[in-house]
Amino acid sequence: QKEVEQNSGPLSVPEGAIASLNCTYSDRGSQSFFWYRQYSGKSPELIMFIYSNGDKEDGRFTAQLNKASQYVSLLIRDSQPSDSATYLCAVHAGNNRKLIWGLGTSLAVNP
Amino acid sequence: NAGVTQTPKFQVLKTGQSMTLQCAQDMNHNSMYWYRQDPGMGLRLIYYSASEGTTDKGEVPNGYNVSRLNKREFSLRLESAAPSQTSVYFCASSEGTGTYNEQFFGPGTRLTVL
Numbered sequence: 122q123k124e125v126e127q128n129s130g131p132l133s134v135p136e137g138a139i140a141s142l143n144c145t146y147s148d149r150g151s152q153s154f155f156w157y158r159q160y161s162g163k164s165p166e167l168i169m170f171i172y173s174n175g176d177k178e179d180g181r182f183t184a185q186l187n188k189a190s191q192y193v194s195l196l197i198r199d200s201q202p203s204d205s206a207t208y209l210c211a212v213h214a215g216n217n218r219k220l221i222w223g224l225g226t227s228l229a230v231n232p
Numbered sequence: 233n234a235g236v237t238q239t240p241k242f243q244v245l246k247t248g249q250s251m252t253l254q255c256a257q258d259m260n261h262n263s264m265y266w267y268r269q270d271p272g273m274g275l276r277l278i279y280y281s282a283s284e285g286t287t288d289k290g291e292v293p294n295g296y297n298v299s300r301l302n303k304r305e306f307s308l309r310l311e312s313a314a315p316s317q318t319s320v321y322f323c324a325s326s327e328g329t330g331t332y333n334e335q336f337f338g339p340g341t342r343l344t345v346l
Contacts, residue, residue: 152331164322164337165275172332209275213331219290220335224274 124148125212127223135231140197142226144210147191154186154193157209159225165209169195200230234258236338238323244344245313253308253341255323263326264306265335266290266298268319275322281306282329313345 126145134140144154153172157165171177171184171193183196193212197204210223239254257264266278277290281300295317297309306325310317321341326333 155334164340166337167334170332170334211335219277219280219329222275224272 124221125210125223127208127210127226129224130227131229132226133229133231134200136200136202138200138230140200140204140228140230142195142197142208142210142228144193144195144212144223145191146193146210146212146221148212148214148221149188149191151188151191151212151214153213154184155211155213155220156182156184156193156195157211159207159209161206168208197228200228202230202232204228205230236323236325236336238321238338238341240341241339242342244346245310246346247314249313250309250311251313251343252310253321253323253343254305255307255338256305257323257325257336257338258304259325259336260303261325261327261336262303263329263333264300265324265326266296266306266308267322267324268292268317269322269340270319278308278321280329313343315345317343318345319343 155170156168159165169184171186177184181198185194207225209225211220236257262283265280267275279298281287284303299307323338324335326335
């Protein structure tokens with residue numbers, strides 16, 4: 122079992138819809154969770170991070186964390202074609218000094 | 233404020249050649265990282281430097297060496313390039329290696345080994 126799992130997609134949504142991206146992790150000691158966006162041919166850029174159970178909102182983006190279920194998600198409201206990218210989930214366990222990365226979910230927002 | 237910069241952007245090597253990838257950050261970060269990204273494999277950590285003067289192996293260190301030249305600069309060296317090292321290489325930095333430190337990435341170096 123991979124330590125951080127994401128559905129590879131592609132996830133296809135129409136413009137204006139809500140895109141829901143999911144990530145599960147295996148280490149119950151994980152304490153911080155990051156969502157990165159990566160456009161084709163570009164480097165990853167941080168969208169959001171979340172540390173506590175519940176929801177965290179930033180503009181059109183909402184991160185949701187459920188530590189009991191070992192699950193973190195990213196919701197993108199009013200999806201735009203410019204949101205089409207690969208979304209990477211990264212998890213930081215408390216005891217090591219490295220991020221553990223998922224393979225990413227490809228999102229396509231169709232006009 | 234340039235963030236994390238990498239040179240070169242593109243490089244083609246022949247098998248057995250050597251090269252050094254350069255990385256610099258101007259955010260006064262303590263920690264720096266080298267990753268490679270391959271289709272279907274995701275981001276894999278090669279080496280990292282938690283602070284100036286220290287380096288540690290990551291997930292895939294074989295065939296690479298690193299030098300933390302100073303707080304700003306962290307270089308990655310391929311002594312004898314192999315086709316399996318064809319990849320996109322990203323340098324990243326963070327304030328520290330603690331739980332709540334997000335990483336910031338450079339633009340990447342696209343390396344092809346023939």
